[in-house]
Amino acid sequence: MVVKAWHSLPEYQALRALMESGTTSKAAVRLGLSQSAISRSISSLEARTGKILFERDGGRLRPTGEAAQLNRRLDPLFEALDRIDGPPQVAQETLRIIAPPTYAHRFLVEHIASFLKTNPHFFVSLEVAPSEDVIRGILENRFDLGLTGVELSRDGVKLTPYRRSGAVCAMAADHPLAAQDVVHPRDLHDQALVALSHRHARRAQLEKVLHQVASKPRIVAEASTSFAAVDLAKAGLGVTVVNPFPIVQYRSDDLVFRRFESQIEYRSYFVSPDHRPAPSVARAFMRHLRLHTAKDLFSEKA
Template identity: 40%
Template sequence: MENEEDGGRSSRPSVRELEVLHAVITTRKTTAAAQRLGVSQPAVSRAIGALEARLGRDLFVRDGGRLVPTADAFALDAEAAPIFAALARLSNWPNTPSVGTLLRIFSTPTIAHTFLAPMVTRFLQVEPDTRIQMEIGRSDDAVGSVADGTTDLGVLDVKAAHLGVRAEPFRQSVAHVLMPSDHPLAEKETIRPTDIGDSPMIAVTRRFSARARLERAFAEEGIEPRTVLESGTVQFLLEMVRAGVGIAVINPFPIAYVAGSGLVFRPFEPMIEYETSFVFPAVGGNLPVARRFVDFVRAEQMNLVPAA
């Protein structure tokens, strides 16, 4: 016999309540969740209220007009994920042929194009039955997608400060100055802001935290960098340096793997540190195929020889 409480009502969440929970976690608004589920906004609010009362825990906190999931909400949603995956398979069975395991990855443009692309190619050769869905975009979007459970694995070079994700460090690096091999500064072993002076510089846009750290390093030595061009990707900076537009202080990982001839990297001082990490859902999201891919990348990376 089932254990019951609250006047005979089962203490176990219903599938519908779990569906509502996932919709609100994904959309952050009850109105948007209602539209997704095809129900009224009050019905969504009632379902969340009933679920919180059933569990005796708060699942969301309000932040302006948005609902921010608590750690309990993410944990419950992660526990429910296999249930919905099984239901989805059952809804198509037995008419849908097996098409292998799906791995959903989200990364930023530079990491995706210069580092992950060859890794994915080789991984699919090793695991031909695996399907990979690759999303490319901003770090914030990647973190949110992993936290929401719509992505299995993120690969990012920024700190993922989100309760819904867990970061596993992969690669540490320090800032280097990228310049043409015939640039006068190329003769130096290390380069400081005073060495750069008013030389034309190329930098990432200010939406990147690395830009603020770089400008702070220059300010501490009383130098105002002469930035002539800004870009949203390091790949574009690389090509502008190659064209002679200016020099750039960047994270050499992973762009150093594809820099090619005619360019050199020199360490920048004071030291600016970077960390690239694999990002997983905080609870219950470490799929076996995601772990295999991470282990594969770690092993393959040991065989690569960067320019810096």
């Protein structure tokens, strides 16, 4: 006798909710269930399929390749349910974006707003997270599109060039170096410097450039984001060396940028999965961002 496979919609719903929300607590809120009910559904689904769907990684549940594959195969099922249960109107297509603070705050929010005003049939969900989480979120299929300034080559991820720029020095308008058109590494010797924290690869790159000309600035503060470093420099603490994009888009009268003479180069990328085509809403947003990114003196299209 052939035993027919049976299917459990609650298990599939738990899988999809956990894949899209990232945690059992968020998945439980989304489905109106308890966390234990989500865990039981996932355990039952793993037992029934004979596959490990989630692995624990530092206290978080990380979906396996089998989970991502099963979730993709469920797309037609949930699309059919949406057509059955949904209201008789054009459904909003959702774009799930993830970006680090430097891109998300001020810059992306403005462009998301203009994008939705001209495309009211779309819906955008924005997640702000460190750059390493951008890559992870795309790999785990929790987001459709990411933005990053870190070139992390990983299998399963596609990096599409967006902008490129050279390093700049940012400082208050009354800083002595503001009188120069170009700041050289030796000019920073004994200057008060607001540095990026050591977790940034650019920190070591800058230190190498300064070491080559025996330039030793006085580090007076550290910041974990370029926006924070620029704000500290603007407050008069000193000068900082950063990627001008997209910060230069929000320059003010009491803050100036000067080109920093060095080989340091920055690139910004769109991040998307390379195992499936980008959804139409993601392609539309990428076009919108390219078309409406304002020109500036320190960055250009990649």
